Each structure stands twice: as C-alpha cells, then as structure tokens.
Amino acid sequence: MDMAQPEHVTAASTQPVLEVEDLRTVFLTDDGAVRAVDGVSFTVGPGETLGIVGESGSGKSVTALSLMRLLEEPARIIGGSVRFQGRDVLAMRPDELRGWRGDRAAMVFQDPMTGLNPVLRILRQVTEHMVSHGRQSPATARVRAVELLRRMGIAAPERAAASFPHQFSGGMRQRVMLAIGVANDPVLLIADEPTTALDVTIQAQILDLLRSLNEEFGTAIVLISHDLGVIGTVCRRVAVMYAGEIVEEAATEAVLTDPRHPYAWALVNAVPRLDSPAGARLTSIEGAPPNALDPPPGCRFAPRCPFKIARCDTDHPPLMEVAPGRRARCWVTADGRRLPAPPIPAQAAPRSAAPEERPLLEAEGLVKHFAVGRDGFFGASRIVHAVNGVDLRLRRGEALGIVGESGCGKSTLARLVTRLHEPTAGRIRFEGQDITHASPAEMRPLRPRMGMVFQDPYASLNPRMTVADALAEPLLAHRRAATRAEARERVLKLMATVGLKPEWASRFPHEFSGGQRQRISIARSLALQPDLVVADEPVSALDVNVQAQVLNLMLELRERLGLSYLFIAHDLAVVRAFCDRVAVMYLGRIVEQGPALDIFAQPLHPYTVALTSAVPEAGRERVILGGEPPSTLSLPTGCAFRGRCPVARPACEVPPPLAEIAPGRLVACHFPGSFSRPGHLS
Missing domain, CATH: 3.40.50.300 (P-loop containing nucleotide triphosphate hydrolases)
Structure with missing residues (x-):
C-alpha cells in the first residue's frame, strides 16, 4: 500500500498541522494526581496520517481529548504545548475554541450512538456544523449533507437524511459521524477507535473511507486504536503509547516488521494472523500497567518486559533515536540492536475422530x-x-x-x-x-x-456479588458442593485454573480489568465441569x-x-x-x-x-x-x-x-x- 502524501500537498506546505510538545494531563483525585498523559510529543504534517496505538489505560483517548480541549474536571492539562498551524490551542478562549472545533479540526468518537443526538434527524445533525460555522446557507448545507452521505457510502442518502440514528446499524452510524466530521473540510481529523465495535467488513469500509479522505482532500489524520493491524492499513507513521508515554515512534511498516520497544514487539506478535499456525499460542504480556499515581522510577514497562537489563529498573529512559527516523524509549535497543523474533510455535494438528464416534452436539x-x-x-x-x-x-x-x-x-x-x-x-x-x-x-x-461465556463479562456478572459468591452460586444451586466451605475450596481451585489470584476472591467485578473479568466468566462456565x-x-x-x-x-x-x-x-x-x-x-x-x-x-x-x-x-x-x-x-x-x-x-x-x-x-x-x-x- 502506498502511504505517500497526497500529490496536492506540496513542499511549500512545510508548517506542521499539529505540534504537540511535552503534553501532560492529570486527573486530580483524593489520592493524588493520576498521570494519564505524561510528556507526550509528536507532530503531524499536512496530509499525513499518524496512528496512536496502545492497550486500554495507556493514555490514547485522554491525549485526543487534550488536543481538542474537551476535558472537564477533575482532568487538567498541567504542562506542555499544543499548536495547530502555529496557533496555541491551550491559549484559545472559549469562543475561539468553538470556532476551531468542527471547522478546522474535527473528532470522530468510538461510539457513534452516544455521539449522535437520538431525537434529531440525520440531516439536521450533518448540516448543523456547516451552518453554525458560516460555511453554508441552510439550503446549500442540505444539498451538501446529502452528497456527503452519498460519498460515505450510504445507500439512498435522501431517505437516510430523514431518518433517526436508531434506525441505522453501527457501521452506518459511524459513516454519519465521519460525514459530520468532514463537513467543513477540516485540516485535521482525530478518529478515536472508530472501528473497534464493528464487524470486520464494516471496519474495512470505514478504514477505506479514512484513507480516501486523506488521499483526496489532504486531511491530516490522527487515528487512535489498540490494534496495530488497523493502524497498518491507514497510517504512515505510528506512535506506541504505554503508561501515559510514547515508547516508540517510527514508520508504521518499520514498527510492524521490526519493533524496537518490547511493548511494541508484544503488541505486534499478539495479533493473530490468517497465516498463523492453527492452535498455536499467541505472544502475550502477563501482568498489568503500572499505577499511574506512582509509576516506577525506571522504565515503566520493566516489570512486564522479557528483555529487561539491570538499568531498566532504576533509570527512566528518554525517547531516544535508535535508528534513522526511529525513536524508542528503551535501554535494551538504545545501541541500535534489534529485538529477537518470537519463537515459531508448532502447528497443532486438527483433532481427528473415528467415523463411528457419536457427535457431542x-x-x-x-x-x-x-x-x-x-x-x-x-x-x-x-x-x-x-x-x-x-x-x-x-x-x-x-x-x-x-x-x-x-x-x-x-x-x-x-x-x-x-x-x-x-x-x-x-x-x-x-x-x-x-x-x-x-x-x-x-x-x-x-x-x-x-457452559457459556458471553461477550460482555461485566454485564454477565452480578455487580453486587463478589467473585467467590459468583463462582460458588452454580456449585450450590446444582448441589456440586455440600457446604459453603467446600464450595469456597472449589472456587479457589477454579480461580487458579484461569490464572486469578486467590486473594481476589473477595473483590467485586468493578475492581477487575476487562481481561480479568472475562477470566472470571470462563471460570464460572467451568465450575460444573x-x-x-x-x-x-x-x-x-x-x-x-x-x-x-x-x-x-x-x-x-x-x-x-x-x-x-x-x-x-x-x-x-x-x-x-x-x-x-x-x-x-x-x-x-x-x-x-x-x-x-x-x-x-x-x-x-x-x-x-x-x-x-x-x-x-x-x-x-x-x-x-x-x-x-x-x-x-x-x-x-x-x-x-x-x-x-x-x-x-x-x-x-x-x-x-x-x-x-x-x-x-x-x-x-x-x-x-x-x-x-x-x-x-x-
């Protein structure tokens, strides 16, 4: 895929669209300041596409909201600068921000249903920004809105314009959000996880739309995702975030083929591919990100890093140039060395059954x-x-x-x-x-x-029951345990089976991460063998x-x-x-x-x-x-x-x-x- 800049972005367009330097955003809590974004710096040029990738809690979305000045208390930007075409965004007055947002810079959010007004028709929501920013008269805005919906791939756009958001599928709603975002031909478009909850076919359509916006209009795009595969289809450069910091920044192809930070290495190898061996183990990082209230003194990834050296525990690494055009926050690769390839897992042979074996289902x-x-x-x-x-x-x-x-x-x-x-x-x-x-x-x-394991573990677990009670319930209901003491003993074994610590048995679902809650759901499905x-x-x-x-x-x-x-x-x-x-x-x-x-x-x-x-x-x-x-x-x-x-x-x-x-x-x-x-x- 050619990731070159659009032809109409000339060498004269040298001023970056967006310059972010040492951005620091905290959430003020009773326990102290949570460092959500801690010294982030990057630039985005005209017609350029930058991907920001990392797991939940790494600071991606807070970075995007900070750039648009959309944060509210207790969040606060405490340092750094954000410049848009030379203008200081952090110094803008409220009226200047209103004129800038939705006009020169726009943002598309992850959940289009919460981003769209459920009681307003689609036409009203697409034309609203064009009219309020003085770009179009109401009559011409209506014509442009229908044309935008058509360009976003919405069939029968005239009928769609008269509809309400709930009458659309998730993919169609996301197309409407993109139409609203580009209605005023913004110079910068920030897309925060725009495809996470969508089917793979609808995701491909949305990514294709983003790429065409960049190629046709020269729109600078910042695409936020937790999936490097998604980033790789759209973005020319990528910044990998971990614990509020950028830990690697380079050309997307370079990161995908030769990551220089162990966290980026793990993300690349954690994604299953269609050519991966069947039944083979995926690369994963055990543990959790550090406490943002009190991060470790050395590298923030060191407690989970398989390649760490002694210096990683004591010295906090800066974002260093580890190769031409490549920066990484890692002492291991600081001298230019590469990280080893993960071991090639053996392909598991498909299970064969005797012809006379009776199917289970x-x-x-x-x-x-x-x-x-x-x-x-x-x-x-x-x-x-x-x-x-x-x-x-x-x-x-x-x-x-x-x-x-x-x-x-x-x-x-x-x-x-x-x-x-x-x-x-x-x-x-x-x-x-x-x-x-x-x-x-x-x-x-x-x-x-x-047994059954559902998509949303939080919705399938009773928020008023501890993990021990949730896992003991089927054992007692089906009389697989005679007493609560026996049930608790079985519960602790179940937790060990799925990799949960026994001391967590008294916790409630909201005290766990999404992955830990899914492990609880799996343990519950296994409770009755x-x-x-x-x-x-x-x-x-x-x-x-x-x-x-x-x-x-x-x-x-x-x-x-x-x-x-x-x-x-x-x-x-x-x-x-x-x-x-x-x-x-x-x-x-x-x-x-x-x-x-x-x-x-x-x-x-x-x-x-x-x-x-x-x-x-x-x-x-x-x-x-x-x-x-x-x-x-x-x-x-x-x-x-x-x-x-x-x-x-x-x-x-x-x-x-x-x-x-x-x-x-x-x-x-x-x-x-x-x-x-x-x-x-x-």
Whole structure:
C-alpha cells in the first residue's frame, strides 16, 4: 500500500498541522494526581496520517481529548504545548475554541450512538456544523449533507437524511459521524477507535473511507486504536503509547516488521494472523500497567518486559533515536540492536475422530423466528427470520467456529443449541438425546454439561456479588458442593485454573480489568465441569494483548480438560488461531463449512472471500463489500447473498443447497470458487 502524501500537498506546505510538545494531563483525585498523559510529543504534517496505538489505560483517548480541549474536571492539562498551524490551542478562549472545533479540526468518537443526538434527524445533525460555522446557507448545507452521505457510502442518502440514528446499524452510524466530521473540510481529523465495535467488513469500509479522505482532500489524520493491524492499513507513521508515554515512534511498516520497544514487539506478535499456525499460542504480556499515581522510577514497562537489563529498573529512559527516523524509549535497543523474533510455535494438528464416534452436539434444519409486532393495528405480524435452516455437528474435544457479520444469527444459534431459546423448527441432539423441545425440568440435569461465556463479562456478572459468591452460586444451586466451605475450596481451585489470584476472591467485578473479568466468566462456565462451552464473542471487546491471554487460556483448558467449544466471532483471524473447523453464516444460513486451514487457505464462497480479505493486516488486498445484509424481516428470494455478490447469475434466483464438494467442505453456492481475485464489490 502506498502511504505517500497526497500529490496536492506540496513542499511549500512545510508548517506542521499539529505540534504537540511535552503534553501532560492529570486527573486530580483524593489520592493524588493520576498521570494519564505524561510528556507526550509528536507532530503531524499536512496530509499525513499518524496512528496512536496502545492497550486500554495507556493514555490514547485522554491525549485526543487534550488536543481538542474537551476535558472537564477533575482532568487538567498541567504542562506542555499544543499548536495547530502555529496557533496555541491551550491559549484559545472559549469562543475561539468553538470556532476551531468542527471547522478546522474535527473528532470522530468510538461510539457513534452516544455521539449522535437520538431525537434529531440525520440531516439536521450533518448540516448543523456547516451552518453554525458560516460555511453554508441552510439550503446549500442540505444539498451538501446529502452528497456527503452519498460519498460515505450510504445507500439512498435522501431517505437516510430523514431518518433517526436508531434506525441505522453501527457501521452506518459511524459513516454519519465521519460525514459530520468532514463537513467543513477540516485540516485535521482525530478518529478515536472508530472501528473497534464493528464487524470486520464494516471496519474495512470505514478504514477505506479514512484513507480516501486523506488521499483526496489532504486531511491530516490522527487515528487512535489498540490494534496495530488497523493502524497498518491507514497510517504512515505510528506512535506506541504505554503508561501515559510514547515508547516508540517510527514508520508504521518499520514498527510492524521490526519493533524496537518490547511493548511494541508484544503488541505486534499478539495479533493473530490468517497465516498463523492453527492452535498455536499467541505472544502475550502477563501482568498489568503500572499505577499511574506512582509509576516506577525506571522504565515503566520493566516489570512486564522479557528483555529487561539491570538499568531498566532504576533509570527512566528518554525517547531516544535508535535508528534513522526511529525513536524508542528503551535501554535494551538504545545501541541500535534489534529485538529477537518470537519463537515459531508448532502447528497443532486438527483433532481427528473415528467415523463411528457419536457427535457431542448435532443440529438439523434449525430454524428460529421472532414475532416483533404488526404492520399497523390490523396488519400482519412482522417476523424476524433469525436462523433459517442450520445443520451442524460438533465432536468431543473439537472447536467449531461460527463467523459472520452482526445480525447473521450467530448468537441466536448459540442460544438455540443450549436451549435458552426453543427452536421454531428443526432438531437438536446433545450426546444422542433429543433436546429440541425438552422442558426446563428435562434440561436441568444437562445444564451443568453446557457452559457459556458471553461477550460482555461485566454485564454477565452480578455487580453486587463478589467473585467467590459468583463462582460458588452454580456449585450450590446444582448441589456440586455440600457446604459453603467446600464450595469456597472449589472456587479457589477454579480461580487458579484461569490464572486469578486467590486473594481476589473477595473483590467485586468493578475492581477487575476487562481481561480479568472475562477470566472470571470462563471460570464460572467451568465450575460444573461441562463437556461443551459456548463462547459468544468472548474476546471481541478486549485489547489485543488481553485477547491473546484469554485465547491462550482457552486453548490450554481445551487441551487439559478435553473441552468442546462452539466459538462465535466476527474476527476470522481469531477463529483461525483457535478453531479446527469453521462455519460461515450469512442471513441465518451457513454458506460455507469445513476445516479452518482449508477455508482460510482457499475460501470458496464469495462471502467468505470478502470476510477473509477484510481482516486488517497491512498490505492485504481487500474486497470491500458494498451495502449491508438484507433485512431479516423480509428474506430475499434465491441465494441470500446475490444482491451483494460479484458473480451472481440468473441461476442464483434458485437458492443453492449446502452441498459437499470435497471431503469435509460444504458450500452453498452455484459457482463455488469462481470469485477469488481481490477487488471492489459494489
């Protein structure tokens, strides 16, 4: 990918758009000043793209809010300077800030639903900044707003402009936020985690939009993310933050291929890739960042660093030039040496099963419909077709991945096979026993054998219960422990199993990090020694390092306890690293299924080709899927994917069956393998 500056950014444009020097931001608390941003310096030139990357708590978002002067008490900027085209941002009066924000500089936030006003139509919100800054009259602003929505890839922009935010999907709302951000052609755009909660296909569309804004308009972009893969697809330079400091700054390609700070090294190697060995352990950093109230005297990463030397514990390293154009805050690489490559993990062989072995879980023709009201008072009932005829088999000790975009039916399928929902049609067998319409009393003996791990561990844990109580509850309810003392003994063993300290048993959920809370959820799912664990997006909301820790833990538990996993995710690289087999879902149906190695090496369904190409890896040619899946309220006729498919033909008006075209490879396509060349789908 060519990361050169846009052609219209000439050599005369030498003045940096943004100059940040020794920026220091603290949060004033009763215990003292929390150093959220501690001496950050960088510049962004005209038409340049800078990525800021780091795990949660590293200071990325506080840096962005400090640049825009959007912080409120108890946060306070206590030092440094921020200059925008030579103007001192920290010295601007409130009226000057109002004129600057949204006009010359704009910001796009992570959660578009909280950034958009739920009671105002989209047109009003897009035109608001143009009119208030005097850039357009109300009439011309309305015309420009519709054109902006069209340029952001929103179909039927006139209709979309008259809609409210809740009528849009997450990806469409983020496009609206981008339209608002660029409405006044800002010189600088700050995007704070704009793709974190989005599907991989929608993420690819948003990143493509950001890159086109930079290339077409010369907009300087600061992109904040915890994922170096995302940064690598858009940004020419990257600054890696840890504990409020920049620990490495260099060209993005240099950091991705040859990181010079151990923290950047760990982030690069923690990201699963489509070409990684299946079942191999990911590189992760154990422990947690230092206390921002009282950071250590030496290198702040030293307590977690696998390469540290004696000097790292006592002397705080400055941001030094370790190679031409490269700066790193590390004593180990200060003399120009490189960090060693991580050991190449052995590829785990997929588990094989004897042909006569009975599957642990079987589903045949599974269907689930939800009634969601009527069209008018006398109208017909409206039906959501969530799952539309799914067949699957899961063997003992196997990990089966279910992938697809939001709304394709993955989570509904998980709740069906665990009988949290009753199927509308079809059949479910658990170890040969038909549980399709089993009553709650009939399911009760089977519940301990089915564990579940949910996407949001904080929402799935009772905030009023300690960890010990949360883990003891299923043991006591299912009489797996006779007394509370016995239950507590089992709880401590469970905590040790998932890498939690026994002394944390008396803590409440809010006292843990996201990764630690997910470990608690995994421990709870293991409390009753299940045969099957259904993991519904267990790592999608986690930083890449914490994600690596949780995936490594789940792999270890599978090997040690012989667990079977139904692993649901929208990130194919994660599924590639974890699962033996993969089923790709689209609009409630499985469109491709087979061994993970084969599906990722040679996807046969056009939808699978698009998903695999959308994984954010630097240099990857991507298929950008146009539009969004059809509404589940009214299923299309024929092949469900044909409206977005580049190889759709008249034969696709007949729905294709899920047919076996090679041993273990099933594809629902009339022309499997006919689309494999990266390009643009419209």
